[in-house]
Amino acid sequence: MELFLKGDRCYTDKCAIKRRNYPPGQHGQGRTKTSAYGVQLREKQKLRRIYGLLEKQFRSYFAEADRLKGVTGENLLFLLEKRLDNVVYRLGFASSRTESRQLVRHGHFTLNGRRVDIPSIQLKVGDVIALRDKSKQITSINDALEAVVRRGIPQWLELDKDAFKGNIKGLPVREDITTPIQEQLVVELYSK
Numbered sequence: 001m002e003l004f005l006k007g008d009r010c011y012t013d014k015c016a017i018k019r020r021n022y023p024p025g026q027h028g029q030g031r032t033k034t035s036a037y038g039v040q041l042r043e044k045q046k047l048r049r050i051y052g053l054l055e056k057q058f059r060s061y062f063a064e065a066d067r068l069k070g071v072t073g074e075n076l077l078f079l080l081e082k083r084l085d086n087v088v089y090r091l092g093f094a095s096s097r098t099e100s101r102q103l104v105r106h107g108h109f110t111l112n113g114r115r116v117d118i119p120s121i122q123l124k125v126g127d128v129i130a131l132r133d134k135s136k137q138i139t140s141i142n143d144a145l146e147a148v149v150r151r152g153i154p155q156w157l158e159l160d161k162d163a164f165k166g167n168i169k170g171l172p173v174r175e176d177i178t179t180p181i182q183e184q185l186v187v188e189l190y191s192k
Contacts, residue, residue: 040189047181051080052097057120062190073183074174081172084111085119087129091159091166092148093141108135123168131164 013019022028034042048058065075080086085101088109094100100119103109107117110130123129131141145161153159154176159166 037189040185043182043185044189047080047183047186050097050179050181051083051086052101053080059190062186066190073187076186077174077177077181077183078172079122081177082123083119084109084116084121084123084129087123087157087166087168090154090157091129092145092151092153093131093164093166095140095144095147099140099144103135103141108132108138108141125168125170128165128167130166136164 044058048055051058053061061079062072062076065079066072068075081090085097085104088094088104089097089100093109094103104119105117107115108131109116110132111121111123112128113130115132135141141164145164148159154172156168156170156172156176157166158169
């Protein structure tokens with residue numbers, strides 16, 4: 001499945017998934033029948049890799065989502081979407097989540113006027129994310145902001161391109177999360 005982890009190449013015809021939609025190697029084209037557990041595990045691993053989390057951290061997000069009221073799978077997606085590194089990616093300051101994580105880790109952003117370097121901070125409605133003055137000349141950030149038109153910005157976020165600033169207007173809803181995830185399979189896997 002195409003996860004768009006490689007940046008711009010996955011948006012062109014040269015993407016490896018579009019050219020060869022089977023696993024690499026001599027036995028990649030053989031028929032395999034996946035069990036129900038295998039399907040659930042594959043979905044969980046896909047979600048982990050999309051957001052760039054390790055197993056322990058992902059499990060703690062699931063435990064938090066299970067404690068919250070509402071549908072556990074949707075709560076999990078909302079917690080993952082409200083992470084600072086994901087919001088920086090969604091606002092278009094970076095071309096991938098790994099790049100946004102590195103930018104946050106190197107201290108290029110401020111949250112409500114204070115410098116932050118923790119990518120896993122949970123954001124709330126009304127939080128303002130801004131690029132520091134020293135970081136406004138970084139070419140990768142400017143290139144990513146130019147390419148944000150193609151990807152689009154979710155409804156729950158607002159971007160001021162000229163001021164290098166974004167804020168959170170509301171909470172994400174399931175329709176805003178366009179990644180092809182079946183969160184119910186992840187819930188079933190952890191509920192065993």
